[in-house]
Amino acid sequence: MHTERKNKLFKQSAIWGFIVIELVFFSIAGHFLSVSDKAFMDGANMLLLFKQSAPIGIIALGMTIVMINGNIDLSVGATYALCAIVMLDSMTWPIFAGLGDWVIPVAWLLALGTGMVLGLINGLIVWKTGVDAFIVTLGSMLGFRGLVFMYNGEQPTSHLNWTLVDIAEADLFGIETPTIVFVVFTILIWLLMSKTVHGRNAYAIGDNREAAVNAGIRVGPHMVWNFVLIGFLAALSAVVFYSASGSVNPNDGTLYELWVITAVVLGGTKLTGGSGSVISTFGGVIAIQLLRKGLGHIGADTAMVNLVIGLILIAVLFLDKQLNRKGREELKI
Amino acid sequence: MIAQKPALRLEGIVKTFPGVRALDGVSFEVMPGEVHALLGENGAGKSTLMKVLGGIYQPDDGTIFIDEAPVTMGSPLDAKAKGVVFIHQELSLADELSVAENIYLGELPTKSFGRVDWDSLHSNSAAILKRLNCKFTPQTIVGDLSIANKQMVEIARALTVDAKAVIFDEPTASLTDAEKVVLFDIISDLSRQGVGIVYISHRMDEIFTISTKISVLRDGEYRGSLATAETNEDEVTQLMIGRSLDLGQKVEHAQTGKVAIEVRNLSCGSLYHDVSFKVRSGEVVGFYGLVGAGRTEIAETLFGLRNPTDGTIHLDGEEVRIHSPVDAIRHGISLVPEDRKGQGLVLGMNCRDNMTLPQVADLTAGPFVSDGAEIAIFDQYRDKLAIKTPSWRQRVGNLSGGNQQKIVIGKWLSMAPKVLIVDEPTRGIDVGSKSEIHNLIRDLAKQGYAVIVISSEMPEVLRVSDRVVAMFHGEIIREFTSEEVTEDNLVQAISGIRSDKVA
Numbered sequence: 163m164h165t166e167r168k169n170k171l172f173k174q175s176a177i178w179g180f181i182v183i184e185l186v187f188f189s190i191a192g193h194f195l196s197v198s199d200k201a202f203m204d205g206a207n208m209l210l211l212f213k214q215s216a217p218i219g220i221i222a223l224g225m226t227i228v229m230i231n232g233n234i235d236l237s238v239g240a241t242y243a244l245c246a247i248v249m250l251d252s253m254t255w256p257i258f259a260g261l262g263d264w265v266i267p268v269a270w271l272l273a274l275g276t277g278m279v280l281g282l283i284n285g286l287i288v289w290k291t292g293v294d295a296f297i298v299t300l301g302s303m304l305g306f307r308g309l310v311f312m313y314n315g316e317q318p319t320s321h322l323n324w325t326l327v328d329i330a331e332a333d334l335f336g337i338e339t340p341t342i343v344f345v346v347f348t349i350l351i352w353l354l355m356s357k358t359v360h361g362r363n364a365y366a367i368g369d370n371r372e373a374a375v376n377a378g379i380r381v382g383p384h385m386v387w388n389f390v391l392i393g394f395l396a397a398l399s400a401v402v403f404y405s406a407s408g409s410v411n412p413n414d415g416t417l418y419e420l421w422v423i424t425a426v427v428l429g430g431t432k433l434t435g436g437s438g439s440v441i442s443t444f445g446g447v448i449a450i451q452l453l454r455k456g457l458g459h460i461g462a463d464t465a466m467v468n469l470v471i472g473l474i475l476i477a478v479l480f481l482d483k484q485l486n487r488k489g490r491e492e493l494k495i
Numbered sequence: 496m497i498a499q500k501p502a503l504r505l506e507g508i509v510k511t512f513p514g515v516r517a518l519d520g521v522s523f524e525v526m527p528g529e530v531h532a533l534l535g536e537n538g539a540g541k542s543t544l545m546k547v548l549g550g551i552y553q554p555d556d557g558t559i560f561i562d563e564a565p566v567t568m569g570s571p572l573d574a575k576a577k578g579v580v581f582i583h584q585e586l587s588l589a590d591e592l593s594v595a596e597n598i599y600l601g602e603l604p605t606k607s608f609g610r611v612d613w614d615s616l617h618s619n620s621a622a623i624l625k626r627l628n629c630k631f632t633p634q635t636i637v638g639d640l641s642i643a644n645k646q647m648v649e650i651a652r653a654l655t656v657d658a659k660a661v662i663f664d665e666p667t668a669s670l671t672d673a674e675k676v677v678l679f680d681i682i683s684d685l686s687r688q689g690v691g692i693v694y695i696s697h698r699m700d701e702i703f704t705i706s707t708k709i710s711v712l713r714d715g716e717y718r719g720s721l722a723t724a725e726t727n728e729d730e731v732t733q734l735m736i737g738r739s740l741d742l743g744q745k746v747e748h749a750q751t752g753k754v755a756i757e758v759r760n761l762s763c764g765s766l767y768h769d770v771s772f773k774v775r776s777g778e779v780v781g782f783y784g785l786v787g788a789g790r791t792e793i794a795e796t797l798f799g800l801r802n803p804t805d806g807t808i809h810l811d812g813e814e815v816r817i818h819s820p821v822d823a824i825r826h827g828i829s830l831v832p833e834d835r836k837g838q839g840l841v842l843g844m845n846c847r848d849n850m851t852l853p854q855v856a857d858l859t860a861g862p863f864v865s866d867g868a869e870i871a872i873f874d875q876y877r878d879k880l881a882i883k884t885p886s887w888r889q890r891v892g893n894l895s896g897g898n899q900q901k902i903v904i905g906k907w908l909s910m911a912p913k914v915l916i917v918d919e920p921t922r923g924i925d926v927g928s929k930s931e932i933h934n935l936i937r938d939l940a941k942q943g944y945a946v947i948v949i950s951s952e953m954p955e956v957l958r959v960s961d962r963v964v965a966m967f968h969g970e971i972i973r974e975f976t977s978e979e980v981t982e983d984n985l986v987q988a989i990s991g992i993r994s995d996k997v998a
């Protein structure tokens with residue numbers, strides 16, 4: 163009688179259930195198969211997991227809002243690389259020579275600004291031309307990556323600033339900067355999407371654009387804002403990661419868009435728009451990273467990891483569809 | 496007399512949704528050749544009952560019998576194979592495919608190697624279309640048809656099998672009177688062939704024209720059946736909502752003030768031309784005409800969804816340009832659109848969020864939307880319009896058709912507009928709520944709003960309007976004051992008899 167309610171609960175927590183299963187499985191399997199002698203659910207290991215999730219995770223937050231809005235952004239990987247270059251390279255520009263360590267925030271702002279401008283370009287093209295976001299950002303993915311290669315050819319762009327590395331690797335009670343940024347922005351974006359007018363309207367536009375227009379919602383500006391936000395978040399992700407590493411290869415960030423979309427979809431956000439949540443995306447990101455680490459822990463190689471993630475993605479979405487279709491006429495026919 | 500066996504019998508059907516007992520042990524039967532009207536308020540469970548019958552929902556309890564043998568309906572296709580055909584309230588056609596392909600969707604005739612047998616597909620479809628008196632060919636692409644013709648295709652689908660029972664769920668919502676006549680012919684034709692018909696509608700005139708028996712549902716319970724020949728509207732209404740209504744009576748009219756909106760020589764391509772009219776505050780002007788007379792297009796222009804090719808719009812005596820709904824809303828114009836699912840509602844959102852959608856930007860506390868302010872608005876209009884939902888959290892897509900319409904109306908009423916345009920406001924709404932909505936429209940006028948009501952239901956136009964504008968083929972044929980308007984001269988005007996056109 164109350165199956166639908168139960169399903170709904172399960173649906174919302176499906177990704178969390180999956181994470182629990184992963185943890186249990188890898189803890190037990192790790193006991194017998196582990197290539198190291200550390201326990202899988204070791205505290206340090208879990209903290210590392212969060213930190214490693216951050217680059218993809220921060221971008222995934224942006225992808226979630228763009229997808230809720232009924233669009234998609236394939237250019238995030240290229241944006242990420244380009245912003246990394248801007249940040250590292252700008253620190254060596256002669257005009258900033260007199261700034262000393264104050265060049266660091268300047269470089270950050272430049273990188274974040276670049277991300278927002280790239281997002282703005284995507285958003286404006288999608289709005290003003292009415293071309294599908296998939297096509298537009300497929301184009302800008304190629305274009306932005308072209309810019310990356312024009313910058314330094316096949317050469318990596320490097321700049322090591324120890325103060326920067328110190329900041330990037332700082333920690334609060336053992337939780338490192340990337341993790342803090344990821345968690346804080348998850349909360350901020352969640353507030354944005356669930357509590358503000360912008361969030362409400364973004365859901366409405368993604369679900370039924372015509373109804374949104376009829377309600378006097380300015381569809382274009384909302385879409386543009388979301389593209390600016392994802393550009394910002396892609397840049398933020400680059401800032402967080404490359405502040406520590408100090409060197410960017412022109413191919414960095416390739417295929418990030420697919421990993422990001424995988425995480426978002428695993429978290430239950432619909433490709434068609436109108437529904438989804440950044441909290442579930444957070445879960446999706448953690449689930450993927452757990453899977454990677456866990457499989458590595460029991461000795462699987464990268465090829466194996468990719469195969470398993472692919473299979474699990476399809477399995478989870480199939481399960482999700484089954485759970486949500488019972489008793490609902492739309493999906494049954 | 497020989498005791499006939501029912502073609503179809505439902506016994507003790509129970510169906511629950513979270514928070515709603517939609518059907519509570521309903522029993523219902525349809526004899527061969529009978530036209531059985533199913534009535535009830537919005538959300539009474541009519542569509543749910545028929546969906547159980549059509550294999551779309553599985554009942555929690557109860558049994559379905561066909562020719563007195565118990566059956567289960569696993570899926571709509573299964574139900575169709577067992578002779579129960581469901582004609583949906585909402586169209587479900589593939590717009591890119593041809594009429595013939597749609598009629599035989601899922602069961603295309605084939606030749607060897609699975610090739611489609613186009614010849615028999617087209618000849619069979621042509622035969623069905625002929626039976627329905629349709630003017631288009633089987634090769635026509637469905638997307639090019641009008642809504643009414645699409646409905647005909649939907650009906651044509653039902654005729655591909657040897658049906659025992661055909662269910663029509665509010666089939667006339669988008670049909671013109673002429674098309675309705677054709678539909679009624681088809682229904683009588685089917686019933687003469689011994690097919691049992693279930694007919695759901697909120698329009699009493701239709702029910703008394705076509706049905707032989709009337710059954711009433713209320714709050715998911717069966718309330719009784721009446722032979723159509725031995726009853727009257729009042730008795731049926733009593734059974735449905737527990738009180739009688741006088742829908743024919745004209746509601747009291749208010750004092751009118753100065754002109755709120757004036758349209759001068761407005762044209763829009765071939766859709767309508769040289770349209771001029773004024774609406775004063777405190778006044779309700781009804782636009783009556785056939786489907787396709789250009790009324791909806793005028794409304795869309797006033798709301799900024801279409802640009803006029805010529806002419807001007809004046810609000811409070813000043814010319815305004817309205818390029819988008821944003822402009823319109825800013826000027827105090829609201830539109831309750833004709834197609835609630837396409838244009839009005841965000842189906843995945845809950846009831847409250849849908850209702851506050853156009854004004855959510857004004858309901859903030861700091862950076863966040865204020866829950867309390869939203870709930871207050873929702874509660875107010877839920878009570879005012881008697882919207883039936885377990886809570887504001889319910890997805891609008893799960894409400895019954897009529898309650899969805901009420902959400903759209905509530906959404907625009909709560910904006911307190913200066914000029915309110917309502918396009919077919921009571922389509923699919925039960926008689927009780929219909930009179931509520933009429934009263935509400937009059938109330939708004941009394942408070943000084945200017946209201947434009949577009950409707951294809953003559954009694955509705957006659958009841959709520961202070962003035963009636965009759966349209967035909969994109970032109971205003973005549974304006975009537977409420978004293979001079981009668982059914983007869985209105986019918987004349989909208990069928991294009993212009994001898995009495997006032998200069």
Ligand SMILES: Nc1ncnc2c1ncn2[C@@H]1O[C@H](COP(=O)(O)OP(=O)(O)OP(=O)(O)O)[C@@H](O)[C@H]1O
Pocket residue numbers: 489490491512513515516517535536537538539540541542543544883884893894895896897898923925
């Ligand atoms: N899929 C669903 N999920 C949850 N509740 C539902 C669902 N479908 C219907 N209901 C609820 O069941 C009740 C009966 O709905 P139903 O659509 O059968 O009403 P109806 O008699 O056809 O009304 P109307 O005249 O407005 O079309 C309503 O309260 C409705 O909100």
Ligand SMILES: [Mg+2]
Pocket residue numbers: 541542543584895896897
């Ligand atoms: Mg219904």
